[in-house]
Amino acid sequence: MSSIGALIKAVEDYDPDINSDAIKEAYKFADDAHKGVLRKSGEPYIIHPVGTAMILAEMKADKQMIIAALLHDTVEDTKVTLAEIKRRFGSEVSLLVDGLTKISTVRYSLQSTRGQISSLRKIFLKMSKDLRVVLIKLADRLHNMRTLEFVVPEKRKRIAKETLEIYVPMARLLGAWDVMSELEDLCFKHLQPNDYDFIYKKLSSVRSGNVRYVNKLVAELKAAMGPEVDAEIKGEEKHLYHVYKAFTEKRGLFDVMTDCYSIKVIVPDTMDCYKALGVVHGLWQPRRADFRDYIAVPKANGYKGLHTMVFGPYGKTVEVHIKTLDMYEDAHYGIAARWYRQRMKWKSESVSYSWMSQVKDLRRMSGGVNDKFLEDLKGDVFEDRIFVFTDKGRAVDLPNGSTVVDFAYAVNPYFGHNFVKAFVNKRVRNPMTVLRTGDVVAVESVKDSRGPDLYWLDRVKTSKARNSMRKWFSADSTALCVKRGKSFLDKNLKIFLNSSFKDQDGKISDYALENWGSRGVNGLLSDIGTGVSLVKDVLRAVYGDDVLLGKDVQMGKRQICLEIISADRKGLLNDISRLISKEGLNIVGYNAFVDINTRIAEQQFVLEAYNFDQLYHLCVDLGYVKEISDVRVVKCKKHT
DSSP, X not given: OOOXXXXXXXXXXXXXXXXXXXXXXXXXXXXXXXXXXXXXXXXXXXXXXXXXXXXXXXXXXOHHHHHHHHHTTHHHHSSOOHHHHHXXXXXXXXXXXXXXXXXXXXXXOSSOHHHHHHHHHHHHHHHHHOHHHHHHHHHHHHHHHTTGGGSOHHXXXXXXXXXXXIIHHHHHHTTOHHHHHHHHHHHHHHHOHHXXXXXXXXXXXXXXXXXXXXXXXXXXXXXXXXXXXXXXXXXXXXXXXXXXXXXXXXXXXXXXHHHHEEEEEEESSHHHHXXXXXXXXXXXXXXXXXXXXTTTSOOTTXXXXXXXXXXXXXXXXXXXXXXXXXXXXXXHHTHHHHHHHHTOOSOGGGSOOHHHHHHHHHHHHTTSSSHHXXXXXXXXXXXXXXXXXXXTOOEEEEETTOBHHHHHXXXXXXXXXXXXXXXXXXXXXXXXXXXXTTOEEXXXXXXXXXXXXXXXXXXXXXXXXXXXXXXXXXXXOHHHHHHHHHHHHHHHXXXXXXXXXXXHHHHHHHHHHHHHGGXXXXXXXXXXXXXXXXXXXXXXXXXXXXXXXXXXEETTEEEEEEEEEEEOOXXXXXXXXXXXXXXXXXXXXXXXXXXXXXXXXXXXXXXXXXXXXXXXXXXXXXXXXXXXXXXXXXXXXXXX
């Protein structure tokens, strides 16, 4: 009933020399300790520790992990003591069970940010001693999530939210893709049941046709590989939560084939990866901007492989991943697969993970435990990573979505504070340019320049950049910070409301009094001037989307008119349109007038926006186009 036989067989399949007697003893010990206890599903409790151990067996976990998984709830839920476990199963198992017991005392709160921070700190503390504790805890959580429907709704939501916020990112960091994907799908199912059903039905409705298409591509690629490349090729459907995120983020740009399916090519060695890539690109035209070489520059969690996007038959784009078998197993099971294969020590000190040192840096720069610590931790540590290079060849590890400014501060705050110009792959780029893995970046700086731009604070991804800029701004006197904040707020009132601080003083003062108390409007302006408060957030709080974007016209869309004054040049319209598209806005109307004497162009774009962030970021980007002298939201008018 407990499937201990299946567990023993699974473990012996990957480790024939393992001492299965110790596992059987641990099972009997746990079964006796939990005797008579039932799960919410009505099953005997022993089903859970065995299920947890089975998940670990899929990762080819060592004997100590399997035993600790079987015993992981005995100290917390029964009269069993750690001393007894140490005596029966050894100090190594005892330490693992102790770590799991301590992590289990953490109680996540939907309301308390400090609760989340406390959880994260305790979990990372355990990680710093033995990463196996985290892998066992992930398996424990996954098995519990599989039966979450038996838990009362309120607790179900809390557990699912905690899993999505804390355990999913941890699985991603350790490279345990299979665990992460299943956890995401289960959280999605319980937190957003309507969206889950929608995506499930959408995928089901197109599955048969898409599977036929993918199978056709697989057959073509197998034939093209021939005897020269020994490759296993198969199509894979992406998991539901991934599809949902692509659907919501891309809106009208969502592509059923690209966002729902990929082709996996598995070859014997690294050299064959590049041979297979040549065959793929010879068979189908590649989208070169979408090629990623994670073999030459792996992701921060150790992930390796070649990613490419190609135009298949009928013009459909398809994603192709090429890996060796080791890379493929690493992608599914992460560090557990590498440990098994390389027989590494089970200590985090033996594994070089740059994000562990980042946790310590974040705590120091955020002033210890505060609300910013969690925000920075999510951004710097839980995001996917990229690797870019200085012009001297030094690799710089950054969160996905990082900008040139993030790079500058990562190399040295001096380059951020004194930034003048940046070159990305030898081309001049603006400071808010988003970097990609493999980019070569050079930053020009001038000592005692005007310093960082307040606009940067909203676009940078790393806490190091944000904290360094805030420190630079805060070094000025209070009076100067107030002056800077007032000027910056006035500039944005002009852009988005065609108004000024003087005209809006009453409304802003009321807001400041309500939220800044005795510090009043000067407190608000000082916080804007030091970067503590973002002007974008202040505008949204004071005026709301109905004022900033206009009334909702259809399914969340709002229509606004943006006026751009610039010197005329060839290709400018294309550059502006590209920036508009990048922010996800739709152009539904356009007017232009060019003065034939001055060559000054006045362009009006009628845009559909979903939120103020899109419009705000667009206006910031437009400000870096050197020909543009003025950008503002206006009432639409026609030229004759």
